[in-house]
């Protein structure tokens with residue numbers, strides 16, 4: 620129950636962040652392990668439900684540094 624693997628791209632794990640879609644500017648909470656640049660101010664690709672495609676998101680703030688991935692976040 621305590622596998623501390625931090626290998627990237629291992630499914631839906633990583634910090635939970637508040638981020639803004641660069642396309643439609645919608646702000647949403649996302650979980651990603653693939654932030655480019657600084658975790659607290661970088662950007663990452665994620666599906667935007669408003670744009671209905673994968674877009675770039677800019678991190679606004681970190682909500683949860685390293686959640687084990689349990690529990691379903693707000694959708």
Ligand SMILES: [Zn+2]
Pocket residue numbers: 640641642643644645667668669670671674
């Ligand atoms: Zn969008």
